[in-house]
Amino acid sequence: MFTRKLLYFVILSFVGALLLYLSINRVEPFESFSLRFNDINFNLQKKEPNKDIVFVAIDEPSVNEFGRWPWKREILAKGIDKLTESQILIMDMIFSEPTNERSDKILSDSIANVNASVCGFFLRQKATQLMGEEELDLLDDSVLDLLQSQIARESNPIFVSAPYAEINILQVLQSCSLSGSFSTLAESDKLLRSYPVSLYFHNKLFPSLSVQALRIKYDKDIIRVSENEVSLNKKTITLNDKGFVRLNFYKRQQYNIVSFLDLVNGKIEPSFFKDKIVLLGITEIGAGDVVSTPVGFLYGPLLHYTFLSNFLEDHLIVEKQLWTSLLIIFFLFLPLLLLLLVKKTLYRSLLNATIYILVYIGVRYLFVEYMLYIDLFYPLLALLISVMLIEMFEFNSHEKKSKFIKDAFSAYLSSSLLEQLVKKPDSLSLGGEKKELTILFSDIRGFTTLSESMSAHDLVHLLNRYFTPMTDAVLEHNGMLDKYIGDAIMAFFNAPVDVKEHAKKACFSALDMIEKLKELNQELLLEGIQPIEIGIGINTAEVVVGNMGSDTRFNYTVMGDGVNLASRVEALTKQYGVNIIITEFTRIQIGSEFLWRELEPVIVKGKDEAILLYELMPLNEKSLKQKELYNTALELYKTRECSQAKKIFLQLSKEYNDSVAKYFIEKIKRGVDSGVQRMQVK
DSSP: OHHHHHHHHHHHHHHHHHHHHHHHHTOTTHHHHHHHHHTHHHHHOOOOOOTTEEEEEEOHHHHHHHOSSSOOHHHHHHHHGGGTTSSEEEEOOOOOSOOOHHHHHHHHHHHHHSSOEEEEEEEESOOOOOOOHHHHHHHHTTOOHHHHHHHHHHTOOOSOBOSEEEOOOHHHHHHOSEEEEOOOOOOTTSOOOEEESEEEETTEEEEBHHHHHHHHHHTOOOEEEETTEEEETTEEEEOOTTSEEEOOOOOGGGSOEEEHHHHHTTSSOGGGGTTOEEEEEEOSBTTBOEEEETTEEEETTHHHHHHHHHHHTTOOOEEOHHHHHHHHHHHHHHHHHHHHHOOOHHHHHHHHHHHHHHHHHHHHHHHHHHOEEOOOHHHHHHHHHHHHHHHHHHHHHTGGGHHHHHHHHHHHSOHHHHHHHHHGGGGGSSEEEEEEEEEEEEEETTHHHHHHTSOHHHHHHHHHHHHHHHHHHHHTTTEEEEEEETTEEEEEESOSSOOTTHHHHHHHHHHHHHHHHHHHHHHHHHTTOOOOOEEEEEEEEEEEEEEEEOSSOEEEEEESHHHHHHHHHHHHHHHHTOSEEEEHHHHHHHGGGSEEEEEEEEEETTOSSOEEEEEEEOOSHHHHHHHHHHHHHHHHHHTTOHHHHHHHHHHHHHHHOOHHHHHHHHHHHHTOOSSOEEEOOO
16 A cells, blocks of 8 residues: 555656646647636736727728828828827837938927837848948937846846847937837747847847836836846836746727827827827738737737736736646645545545635636736646546556445445535525525724724734624624625625524624624723724615625625615614614514614615614613603604704703714704605715
C-alpha cells in the first residue's frame, strides 16, 4: 500500500514539473488552449471604460462624404481644429509622405494648436522609408530615458525590438508633443490580448501611443519596479516576457465613439471634448485595421482606448504566475490526498470536481473584482491527469475485488438515497417559492458621520464588534442572516427551515439586538468611542424566497414588496426617533406577549395604501406607564382635541424624553392633519 502511494507521488512530481515548464514557458499548443480557456474572464466582468476618452472615427459615413482615404490634409485639419479644447490628442495614423507644402503646413499647424498631441509611428521588420538625422532627433525626444537607463543597469531588457520604422514627415513631427509606437503583436492563437508599454528601435526604448499620452497627462516618467513591473504615477503595470501588459477588454458597445463627419459638420460641439483624451483613428474597411480579440472584432485604435481606460479606471490586470504554479501543484496532489482520506471513487470524484469549481468561482471573482489574472487551464489539466492516473492505477490494483466493491456500494446506497442525490442539485437551481416570512432590517444612524471620524481600519474593527452581537441576536431566535449591506443588516424568519411564530421570533430578535447594543455601547463609552444608535424595521408578508442569481453564482435570499416595505419602515425609525417599528401585519401575529404602541398610518413610497405602524417597546414598568399616558394623548389627537393632546405629549416629552411625543407636538404646532401621512422614504 505504502509502495503504491510512493509510486504515485513520484509520477505526479514528474508530471508537475512538466506542467510547470509548459505553463511558465508558454509552450504550444497548450498556451493557445490556456488563453481561450481563460477568455471567459472578459465575459464575466461588467466594468465600464473611462468616460473622459473619446474615439473620433474616420468611418464609412466620413469616407462617403470626403472620399476614400487618404484625404487631403486640409480635411483632416478641419476636424482637428475642433479639438483644441481636448486635453490630449492621440493620432493613430501616419503621414509618412509629403503632399504639397501648403497642405502639409495646414495639417501641422492644426496639430500644433491643440493642447498636447501624440503622433504615431509604426515599427516593422522591413521598410523602405529612409529617415534623416532631423527626423531621428525629433523622434528621440520621445525616448523613455529613465526606464531605459534602469534596464541598461539591470541588463534585462524584456522589450521586443524592430530594426525599421515608418514615421511622420518632418513638418508633422515638429508639431507633435511626442511620438509613440502603435505596433503590437498577436498571441499564438492570432488574437490580440496584450498591449506594448514600449518597444526597442535603434537601441532606444520608444513608448506606445497611450503610454506617451499618460506621460503628458501626469507629467511623469515610467519607473521600473521589478523585473516584470513598471510604474507610472504610482500605478503599477504588470508586464509579460515581451514587455506587454494584458488588456482588460470592455464590451464593444461601451466604447465612446463619434464620427469624424459629425465632428466636422458641427453636430458635436467642441466643448464636448473639453479636458478629454481624444483618439483619432480610422475604422473604414480597407483603410483602417480590425483586430481579433477575446471579445470579438475591435477597431485597432480601440486597443489604445482600452489600455488608457484600464490605467485611468484602475482596471489594469495583474498576472499571478506564482499563484498559477501553486494551483498546479495543489490540484496535482489533491486526488492523492483524497485517496488517503476518502475510500469511495464517486465521493473522491465529486470532491475533486467540487473543489475545482469552488476555486474556479473564487479565481473568476478575483478577476472580476480585483483584476487578478490566474490561469486555471493548467491547474485543470493537472487535476484531470492526476485523477486519471490515480483512478486508473487504483482500478487496476482492485480489479479482482471489483464485484465486491460494486456489491458493497449498492448495499450502502439505497434507492431512496440515490434518488435524493439525483435531486440534490435541483435544490440549488435558480428560482424560488412564495412563502410568508418576517423580514427584519436594521441600520446604524449617523453612520456617515461616524465613518468620517475614524480611520478605515478602526471603522472596520468597530463594525465587526457591532455585527457580532447583532448577528447572534438573529441566529439565536432562528432567523437567517441574509446579508450585510454596508452598516445595515438584513435578516428573515421562516426560511429555509420553517419557524413557528416567526413574527414573534423576529420581534424577540429585535429587542435582543437593542439589549446587546446597550452592552456594546457601555464598552465603547469606556474606550471613548461614540455610542452606536440603530433603527430596526420589521414586516411580515408573503415574498419570494430561494436561490437568486446566475447559473454560476447565486444567493439564497428573499424578494418582493414585503421586503421593500420592511426596509422603508426601518428608515422611518429616524423620523419618529424610535428603535423598532413594526407594521400592522407583524403586529397582528405577535399577540399580547409584546408591548407596542400605535404610531400612525403612513403611505410609503411605492405604495398606494396606508400602512399602520407601531413602535415595539421593551416590556417593563416604565414602558407600560409611558404607553398608557401616550394612548390617552393619541386618542385626543385623533379626535382633534389637539390642545389637550399637546399637554400630555409635553408631559411625555418632559418625563420620558419621548421622541414620538415630540414628533406629534411638532405636527400640532404646524397644524398638520391627524390623518394618513405620506412618507417619501427611498
